[in-house]
Amino acid sequence: MRNTWFVGDIHGEIRLLNRLLENILKFRPERIVFVGDYIDRGPHAKEVVDRIMGMEVPVTCLLGNHEMLMLNAIEDLGYGMNPIELWYYNGGEATLQSFGSSSFFSFQTDLDPHYLDFFRSLKMSKVIGLDPKLKIFATHAGISPSIKIQDQIEMNDYRSLIQYLFTNRMDPIDSFLWVRDAFFNSSPELWKDYLVVHGHTPIMKLKRFIDSNGHADFHFVENDLCIRKDRASGRIVSIDIDSGSAISGRLSGLGFFVENDDKLDSRIRMRSLTVSNEEIFPRDLGLINYGD
Numbered sequence: 001m002r003n004t005w006f007v008g009d010i011h012g013e014i015r016l017l018n019r020l021l022e023n024i025l026k027f028r029p030e031r032i033v034f035v036g037d038y039i040d041r042g043p044h045a046k047e048v049v050d051r052i053m054g055m056e057v058p059v060t061c062l063l064g065n066h067e068m069l070m071l072n073a074i075e076d077l078g079y080g081m082n083p084i085e086l087w088y089y090n091g092g093e094a095t096l097q098s099f100g101s102s103s104f105f106s107f108q109t110d111l112d113p114h115y116l117d118f119f120r121s122l123k124m125s126k127v128i129g130l131d132p133k134l135k136i137f138a139t140h141a142g143i144s145p146s147i148k149i150q151d152q153i154e155m156n157d158y159r160s161l162i163q164y165l166f167t168n169r170m171d172p173i174d175s176f177l178w179v180r181d182a183f184f185n186s187s188p189e190l191w192k193d194y195l196v197v198h199g200h201t202p203i204m205k206l207k208r209f210i211d212s213n214g215h216a217d218f219h220f221v222e223n224d225l226c227i228r229k230d231r232a233s234g235r236i237v238s239i240d241i242d243s244g245s246a247i248s249g250r251l252s253g254l255g256f257f258v259e260n261d262d263k264l265d266s267r268i269r270m271r272s273l274t275v276s277n278e279e280i281f282p283r284d285l286g287l288i289n290y291g292d
Contacts, residue, residue: 002258004128006033006138008241008251009064009199012042012094016251017051019275023282024253029057032253033126035199036064036140036177040091041246045098046115053118063122063158064140065177065200066090071119071158074108091246124155125176127194130256131266134288135193141200142183142238143191144176152176184209184218188230188237195236195288197254202244221283224252224274234289243274250276256288 005024010017024032034052038061039045052061069090072083084104092104099115101107126138143149147164155161165172172178180201201209203223210218219227226240243250252274259267270285 001027003027003029003255004031004033004130004136005029005253005255006035006136006197006241007253008035008243009037009202009245010034010042010048010251011037011040011066011091011246012045012048012098013245013249013251014042014044014047014051015277016245016249016275017048019277019280020251020253020273021051021055023273023275023280024255025057027255027257029255031058031060031128033060033128033138033197034062035138035197035241036062036122037066037199038064039070039095039098040066040087041094043094043098045095046100047098049115049118053114060126060138061118061122062126062138062140063124063161063177065172066092067119067122068158068161068172068177070095073104074116075162077162120158122157124157124161125152127153130258130268133266134195134268136197136256137191137194138197139176140198141176141179142198143186143196144174144179145182145186145190146170146174147176149191149194181209184215185213188228191237196238198238198240199242201240202242202247203240204244204248206240221272221285222281223248224250224281225254225272227285236288241272250274 038048069087073087077083096107099107128136203226206226217229217231224243228238230237241252241254243252245251255271257269259269268288272283274281
């Protein structure tokens with residue numbers, strides 16, 4: 001059965017990643033999409049990157065805001081703060097230690113070029129058409145109301161994002177690598193042709209936001225996933241898969257299974273896997289309602 005998987009923010013938690021991938025690979029996925037934030041906070045950033053670069057199945061790796069912070073420091077691009085200090089403030093020291101560096105400057109000098117190539121080549125988004133009715137739009141944080149969908153799709157990598165931000169005089173916090181409240185408060189009409197899969201906002205943090213704003217269209221799967229539905233049609237419009245690995249000790253993956261390859265009558269089922277160091281939580285999330 002054809003299936004595609006999306007993996008949430010890893011943050012240097014190699015044991016969680018290895019456990020999750022061990023179980024995902026049993027399904028023989030066509031592709032695994034990582035939504036960014038491989039580094040920082042957790043202790044094994046280098047091992048996480050090595051594991052992903054060594055995958056034998058097709059993968060797509062997206063840029064997260066933490067990779068952007070690291071690249072900003074390397075490129076000396078600051079946005080109101082010293083870029084090195086900003087990266088340190090957001091957990092960069094754990095990444096330096098994972099790469100065996102005692103300071104940012106030794107990290108910058110000694111970093112093997114193939115790692116830098118990996119970070120610079122990370123994609124801004126990935127669109128996957130599972131059938132004629134369903135297109136998955138994977139991005140790190142969601143959809144930014146400040147950036148047109150087509151502009152986001154046409155951006156290839158870190159350099160193209162930086163150029164776009166400079167050209168349009170935008171702050172990175174308004175981009176799809178950082179967006180939170182503006183995305184969750186936006187009308188799904190902004191991305192009506194897509195189901196958005198993203199990370200960036202830990203589910204526990206999203207719960208607090210929803211509680212304080214009274215939204216009724218966000219449906220939580222414990223503290224691991226959040227499925228947003230359109231109120232009128234019941235169509236799923238976005239799914240947050242950030243289980244907060246470095247805080248909660250849990251990492252989640254979301255799979256889409258095409259149960260019938262008949263283009264006129266295809267059915268797509270969602271499944272998720274959440275792992276901790278001790279347990280695994282498989283879930284059948286049911287068939288997707290297209291709302292038509």
